[in-house]
Amino acid sequence: MQSAEVNYILKQNPWFASLPENLAKQLQQKCKIKHLNDKQILHQKNDMADGFYCVLTGLIRASNFTLEGKELVLTWIQPGNWFGEISLIDGQPRTHDAHAEGATTLLMCPKAVFDFLLSEDNQWQIHIMRLLCQRVRATFSLIDETGCLSLKGQLCKRLSLLHKGLEEQQHTMTNELSISQDALAQLIHSSRQTVNKILQSLQTEQVIKLRYGKIVILNRLALEKLSQI
């Protein structure tokens, strides 16, 4: 992957884009590229942390498993997004499993480098704090969604967020989300059948169009309206 291309992806991310030029360059230069195949494991819950990551292409699925083996998906991490800082900072184990969803490319900043950057340059600390605040706010939002919204509302919210993520990458100027109804069900902790019923109703309302393994967003505003809290 070309450096210019990596740079382009990184800059789409608001947090990275807000870094002072010297810090951004520093971080980018000290990272290595890492490839994962579909379904390959990056790390598991309770592993000790080895690095700070950024998705370049593909997706990372962050999830946990119940005692009975049911998978609970927290989120899909889309290109441009950094993750894994929590365990690096507090020295505690990983909070979630991280699996590649499709062939995936990552930037990896090794733990030693991360620690070095943080200790060497005080500038870094405020930016890591901001990243942590974003994480907390995103997590609070998720809690609000699951608590306040009907399944339909939650589904609309997720579709809207996935669409926004797709837009941010810009590579593709499409309204087509490649995601199965099964996967959507996991994202909102629901069942495929229920998701199908909701998607059908959204299709009737002309908000989306259903395709095999894909969803076409016809009316993003309607999605957002349906997912208001």
Added chain:
Amino acid sequence: MQSAEVNYILKQNPWFASLPENLAKQLQQKCKIKHLNDKQILHQKNDMADGFYCVLTGLIRASNFTLEGKELVLTWIQPGNWFGEISLIDGQPRTHDAHAEGATTLLMCPKAVFDFLLSEDNQWQIHIMRLLCQRVRATFSLIDETGCLSLKGQLCKRLSLLHKGLEEQQHTMTNELSISQDALAQLIHSSRQTVNKILQSLQTEQVIKLRYGKIVILNRLALEKLSQI
């Protein structure tokens, strides 16, 4: 309130207790005491932040409201716990309403002081980062609970956490939680009737004893076992 008494409460909290002596003293000295009556509002969602707080006595209820006016309780903040740092750090508005639950005493570190401490002494930043990490992990736990556990499991988890909070304060060597079934229902986003049914079953299992406005914990281990993920 006596300074020694304040000191005692503060030291029960693991985060505060882990601060270097000079930082702990610094923070404590620059705080003012603030009293709230039952149901009094400390701040509302979307307010701009004015300070960093610690509960000394009483409780703070952190919650949001749905469009239809239903209250969604995130948590009750117990004595010794600090909160409110997110908005101070990222300059964005408050994430939740904060109401006093019963007569409540707080320590308040005004925004200007907080900013000053953070900018003046680089030592502070790592400790604030650790607090943020705790916040993220606690929030992830909450998501896991609501996703993985039955209502009974969630209820057991909450009872267990409330009991732990009570223990940490130490003032009282009792196993009696003063909380109505109504309030418990709010904590797990359920209904009073359902909570009552679950509590009855726990009483039958000799895990708790029900009293008017109170719950006596008979078997903490059983609670923890029932709330395993």
Added chain:
DNA sequence: TTCCAATTGTCACATTGACGACAGTTTGTA
């Protein structure tokens, strides 16, 4: 082209849990 795996569409059925209703109990206060 043919076949297989993944995905979708749809149904009936069982379970969970919210909600309204109402009676009974406890506590604090006048």
Added chain:
DNA sequence: TACAAACTGTCGTCAATGTGACAATTGGAA
């Protein structure tokens, strides 16, 4: 002691949703 407010115990009803089943469709690989 009497009363009101808060709290608890319990029912029946109803809507939401998980689940198993099975047929139909689609896309990719042999």
